[in-house]
Amino acid sequence: MTSMTMTWVAVAVVAVVMLAIASIVLRQRRQRLRRRFGPEYERTLSQRDTRGEAERELRTREKRFATLDIKPLSPQARQSYRARWTKLQAQFVDAPGSTVGEADQLVMAAMAERGYPAGDFQQQLSNLSVVHGRTLHHYRKARQISGRAARDQASTEDLRQAMVHYRVLFEELLDDGDLADSDTDQPQPAAAARDDHPALHGDLRES
Template identity: 50%
Template sequence: MSTTATIVLIVVVLLVLAAVVVGVQAARRRRLRQTFGPEYDRVVADTGSRSEAEKELLERTKRHAKLEIEPLSAESRTRYAAAWEEVQIRFVDSPKEAVATADELVTRLITERGYPTGDYDERLADLSVEHAATLEHYRSAHEISIRSRDGRAETEDLRQALVHYRALFADLLGEDPVAHTTPAPRPAAEAAPRTGTTPETDATSR
């Protein structure tokens, strides 16, 4: 084989290998986008690098695969749904306490499903693999909950926190916790014309 033919063959092989690599990367990127949804773009923005973001998301996937995630029994689902109904009823008279209880209830549910709950950031990372669609709700609820503990949250903020908590709660539960219950009314003093909704009815409309 002549030198020219050898060079052409090497170039062709390199082009084929490059095409394979590009194809593999594209498939991986597509798979990560499907798995993590908006969380993919968030991690890219946080890291400032698409390759670093994808490395982080792959690490999350590997870590999640080692967890023993368990489905809830019908009895547990019923118990959690009843507990959530109590939270919403409590919101009428004690919004701040209701949000604090919602945070505890969500954490308890996360634990029972098999997710570690020690570190908040790691908790988010673990949840993102199967619950990316509702992860931003959890972030928003957690942020409002912290402001509530510091006395910096209004009643409308607390109502929004409960809506956000419910989104992840329902995702983890596998069903809407109040789909078959009667919505609890908001106190007349707290009703605002611009919203006109309770935490549960507002969540249904989203």
Template identity: 50%
Template structure:
């Protein structure tokens, strides 16, 4: 084998190794984003023309999120929000439309106290997605039902579902495990 052939073979091997390393790094970053954002990753990818643009947006969210000054809740605040949430759930039986409005307002106060921006819903959701991506789809759905409720377009069953969705985010923001059970919002309230 000539020295030129050896050099060419070595260069080809180096190029292949570099490409393999680049693919491995990209796959690792993608896996990290999927783990971090959960279902929100898939939603953002579906929203964009290509996966690269979606992942760029998610990394930008992480950078903006890192600039926030988030504060944990004091035990007193946690107890106050827990009691307020229990009250919202109890009020649902008699006044479901008002309870959904109260749930949305409670989430807004809780998010603000934690240090998240509270102005634009989409901006708020983007910030929440970094740490609460697993419950964010439920929050989006609850908020959409809340907006339909304000227009008088939501059924009682949809209102019940909104409260269940809000509960998942409230639980997550309070530091508990997100819940999927519908046990605390009675179905018989939907017969009104």
């Protein structure tokens, strides 16, 4: 085998190895994004032309999230928020529409105190998706119902569902899961998929 042939063989081997390494790195990066964003990964993929574009969007969200000063709530603040939620549950029977509106405000107050910046709804979703990707659909559902309620187009059952949806994200915001290592799996949805107040009993149904 001539030296020239050996050189070309070596180049080919190096190229194959580099391609294999690149493939492994890409697969690991993709798996990490899937773990972190959960259903939001597929949702973003469905809204973009290519997988690469979707994954760049998710990495951009991660970088933006890293610049935020997200902090845990103090024990006193968590206790206060839970007391306020309990009060909302108690008033739901008499005023379901206004209670859902107050629940929305309470969730946003918890977000602000945790350090999430104020912004439009889509930007809020983008920020939340980095650590709440597995439960973010609950917040979307709640806001959709809240919007219908503002137009008097939501039934009492719809409003009850909105409260249950809000509660899932609310409980996560009161926890410290946001501060977990970005490469670890997200926590499972909060145990509040079913509320503890008699007026709100019932299985959460997806629509």
